[in-house]
Amino acid sequence: MSNKQQILRCEVILQKYGKALSGKTVLITGVSDDSIAGELAVQLARADPALLILTARAESKVVRIQEKIKSKKPNVKTRFLHMDLSDLSAVREAVKEINDVPHIDHLVCVAGVMFPPHGKTKDGFESQLGVNYLANFVLVKLLLPKVRVAGPSSSIVIMASSMARQGKMHFDDVCFSDGKTYDPMVAYGQSNAARVMFVKRLGEKLCDEQIRVFSVDPGAVQSGLQRHCPPGFLDQVAEWKKAGPMVDLDGNTFDIPPWTGTSEGAATVITAMIDPTITGYNGSYLNQNAISDHELHTHLRDSNNWTKLWGLSEVLTGETFSL
Ligand SMILES: NC(=O)c1ccc[n+]([C@@H]2O[C@H](COP(=O)([O-])OP(=O)(O)OC[C@H]3O[C@@H](n4cnc5c(N)ncnc54)[C@H](OP(=O)(O)O)[C@@H]3O)[C@@H](O)[C@H]2O)c1
Numbered sequence: 001m002s003n004k005q006q007i008l009r010c011e012v013i014l015q016k017y018g019k020a021l022s023g024k025t026v027l028i029t030g031v032s033d034d035s036i037a038g039e040l041a042v043q044l045a046r047a048d049p050a051l052l053i054l055t056a057r058a059e060s061k062v063v064r065i066q067e068k069i070k071s072k073k074p075n076v077k078t079r080f081l082h083m084d085l086s087d088l089s090a091v092r093e094a095v096k097e098i099n100d101v102p103h104i105d106h107l108v109c110v111a112g113v114m115f116p117p118h119g120k121t122k123d124g125f126e127s128q129l130g131v132n133y134l135a136n137f138v139l140v141k142l143l144l145p146k147v148r149v150a151g152p153s154s155s156i157v158i159m160a161s162s163m164a165r166q167g168k169m170h171f172d173d174v175c176f177s178d179g180k181t182y183d184p185m186v187a188y189g190q191s192n193a194a195r196v197m198f199v200k201r202l203g204e205k206l207c208d209e210q211i212r213v214f215s216v217d218p219g220a221v222q223s224g225l226q227r228h229c230p231p232g233f234l235d236q237v238a239e240w241k242k243a244g245p246m247v248d249l250d251g252n253t254f255d256i257p258p259w260t261g262t263s264e265g266a267a268t269v270i271t272a273m274i275d276p277t278i279t280g281y282n283g284s285y286l287n288q289n290a291i292s293d294h295e296l297h298t299h300l301r302d303s304n305n306w307t308k309l310w311g312l313s314e315v316l317t318g319e320t321f322s323l
Contacts, residue, residue: 030111039262085135152210203283221265
């Protein structure tokens, strides 16, 4: 088992395990020029997948990524898929658009938002919960049949964040009293807690089918994500770093990771997709290319919370997800 945490670039993981991607079909959400998902798409293309389905809110977001892939790997097919995760009906429409795709070997849900001012999705959910988590719940449910066709060693990977370590489900008020008690950092923490706990339960359920399921903390990655940060946020992070370690909900300390580029952020996603040494740890949370469940606080490890979250997600989205 790979248990030594290391910040690595994609090339290192691909060199070790990249052959497993040859001829595969991969769907990636959140593709744009400066995003982790955009870098992931370009990097995966090096391993000769058959088809990369690149989802975004607008085709203009993926065009340059498609061009980069075409210039280096003309044989790798790419396909733009319109998907707005702030609208569950758009997620359902997007799934219908790929009816002709018989199987998906790797479903990689990277898209997300961080610390936006209070807003609601089309379905009325607080936006970070809706985009970062509930849309993934629906997407995974609707695409699971195609992942099942791909069979053992296929994967479902959900991006999360170290902010899960300070996050929990506010089960009594997941939408923060319609914004009245909204705190962008608390809501981002909640959405990441949801991502991690959903993966825990999903990984448990799909273990016997040998479908790989992992959540990923990509580290602190310079990307488009910082666009919603309040002014002075990066200075604030520097101050926090100087002040010493952060504290999780159990009172355990942890360090804010160093800033990296998108290749380092995408590397742990590739580890989740194909590293054969972690297959026995389905449902786990990965950080710096290694199983990192020891970093999760009690609320995240409590399987009663996974059950409660699953039930709540079914009610909120109107999608029964029985496995
Ligand atoms: N960067 C970090 O340090 C860091 C750390 C921990 C976790 N993460 C996680 O990593 C993921 C990717 O972040 P990133 O750093 O690559 O940020 P990014 O550059 O902002 O990329 C996020 C992507 O998600 C897309 N997206 C946002 N809202 C969407 C919606 N409603 N529907 C469809 N797509 C939407 C964005 O598209 P638009 O351009 O259209 O908005 C963009 O392509 C996020 O889930 C984030 O929580 C990042």
